[in-house]
Amino acid sequence: MKTLLIISALLVTATAGFAADDPVTSPSNKPVFREPFTLQLHVDKEHFYEQKFDKVPFTDNGNIYLFKGDEFGLTLDVQGDRIRGIKYQPDLKQADVTLKFTQEIQADGTAMMLLHIHNNTKQTLTCDALMTVPGKDGITKTSILPVSPGLSGYESWPHPIVQLVLQNVQVQKPQ
Numbered sequence: 001m002k003t004l005l006i007i008s009a010l011l012v013t014a015t016a017g018f019a020a021d022d023p024v025t026s027p028s029n030k031p032v033f034r035e036p037f038t039l040q041l042h043v044d045k046e047h048f049y050e051q052k053f054d055k056v057p058f059t060d061n062g063n064i065y066l067f068k069g070d071e072f073g074l075t076l077d078v079q080g081d082r083i084r085g086i087k088y089q090p091d092l093k094q095a096d097v098t099l100k101f102t103q104e105i106q107a108d109g110t111a112m113m114l115l116h117i118h119n120n121t122k123q124t125l126t127c128d129a130l131m132t133v134p135g136k137d138g139i140t141k142t143s144i145l146p147v148s149p150g151l152s153g154y155e156s157w158p159h160p161i162v163q164l165v166l167q168n169v170q171v172q173k174p175q
Contacts, residue, residue, distance in 0.1 A: 045109030
């Protein structure tokens with residue numbers, strides 16, 4: 001448990017470090033932070049995972065931090081074929097991209113994590129992703145499929161995810 005807490009803290013720090021030289025976020029964009037919270041995940045029919053988190057941003061330095069139960073939007077500052085900034089947008093109707101990250105529990109006690117991404121822009125979006133999971137040390141890479149303009153993308157994982165970080169968000173011009 002203590003190791004996973006340290007790894008989660010390192011994930012936030014490491015991803016911020018990876019993006020430190022990235023022009024995705026300008027210095028004037030201050031991150032919006034979540035209130036401290038306790039994450040509770042269903043592991044299986046008999047086991048649960050719980051972890052306390054303090055001040056974690058929704059976005060920072062071009063990275064997007066997701067936890068179970070998150071539903072928020074993003075405003076993208078797109079110039080040409082580059083994203084110059086990513087900001088947290090609480091009003092889903094004004095967002096360029098909306099995200100919803102849930103844990104779905106089946107009747108048999110199994111659970112899966114589900115990420116829904118809706119792209120309201122006129123460009124295809126791509127990104128990389130990292131995650132931490134209960135009971136495993138370290139950070140794991142995972143894939144996210146591109147999301148076409150005006151459409152939604154769905155990703156699922158058959159295990160609980162403590163934290164999912166989307167990074168290296170890019171746009172592709174329509175062809």
